[in-house]
Amino acid sequence: MDPKISAAIEFVQxxxxxxxxxxxxxxxxxxxxxxxxWFEA
Structure with missing residues (x-):
């Protein structure tokens, strides 16, 4: 997975x-x- 996407998901979690x-x-x-x-919980 792209590092930016992974970081965004980890931040939300x-x-x-x-x-x-x-x-x-x-x-x-x-x-x-x-x-x-945008990523949201």
């Missing part, structure tokens, strides 16, 4: 908080929840 991955250029939209791939 460890904290119960959502995580997201995406392009650095899209960081503002990712933080707003409009872009990226």
């Amino acid at each position: 460890a904290t119960g908080n959502p995580s997201a991955i995406g392009r650095l250029e899209d960081v503002v939209e990712i933080v707003k929840g409009r872009q990226g791939t």
Whole structure:
């Protein structure tokens, strides 16, 4: 599995908080929840 995906899943499992991955250029939209791939418990 891609390391970014594995890290995102591990973060959610460890904290119960959502995580997201995406392009650095899209960081503002990712933080707003409009872009990226989101992982939730």
